[in-house]
Amino acid sequence: MSRNKLRRIFISLGLAVVALVMVMSIATASNVRELRMEDKCDAATFPPEAGCTSNGGVTFQEFLAKLNPQDKGHRAWKFNFGREHIDLNETLRATNIGGEPHTFTKVQEFGGGCVATLNSPLGLTPVAECSEPNIFPSTLVTSKNSLEIKGVNLGIGTHNFECLIHPWMRITIEVRAD
Numbered sequence: 809m810s811r812n813k814l815r816r817i818f819i820s821l822g823l824a825v826v827a828l829v830m831v832m833s834i835a836t837a838s839n840v841r842e843l844r845m846e847d848k849c850d851a852a853t854f855p856p857e858a859g860c861t862s863n864g865g866v867t868f869q870e871f872l873a874k875l876n877p878q879d880k881g882h883r884a885w886k887f888n889f890g891r892e893h894i895d896l897n898e899t900l901r902a903t904n905i906g907g908e909p910h911t912f913t914k915v916q917e918f919g920g921g922c923v924a925t926l927n928s929p930l931g932l933t934p935v936a937e938c939s940e941p942n943i944f945p946s947t948l949v950t951s952k953n954s955l956e957i958k959g960v961n962l963g964i965g966t967h968n969f970e971c972l973i974h975p976w977m978r979i980t981i982e983v984r985a986d
């Protein structure tokens with residue numbers, strides 16, 4: 809076998825390895841699990857401070873009617889995941905498909921949010937995380953936007969997430985070893 813031919817074989821082998829590594833990294837990057845943050849707010853009837861940008865069909869009157877300790881808030885405001893765990897190498901992507909801003913905040917214990925006017929009719933007191941100064945800017949997700957959290961950054965175990973505006977929006981997600 810000529811030296812040139814051998815070199816060409818080595819080069820193509822090298823290129824094959826590079827291509828394989830690229831394919832593998834793309835496969836890893838697509839390990840995203842989609843979670844939806846939902847609401848059905850109606851921009852026409854919600855007060856401006858609610859920041860509602862859609863016509864979801866639930867009027868502010870209907871929303872308020874569910875804001876009591878028995879109903880625990882309107883059911884259309886929810887985190888929708890369809891599963892209860894992710895793997896350590898996966899990424900959780902929480903996308904706000906509703907019309908209002910929501911937070912996707914990891915909390916030590918579920919409790920009230922940080923908005924007194926929503927807490928009090930529910931009979932809830934704020935979670936400890938409300939006193940963290942950057943908690944809103946770092947976990948707020950406005951309509952049509954998303955927040956990504958890597959499993960490795962959460963660590964193995966169970967994690968509670970809550971909306972600090974609508975505190976009945978809650979989910980517990982387990983991160984499992986791969």
Ligand SMILES: [Cu+2]
Nearest residue numbers: 910971973974
């Ligand atoms: Cu919310």
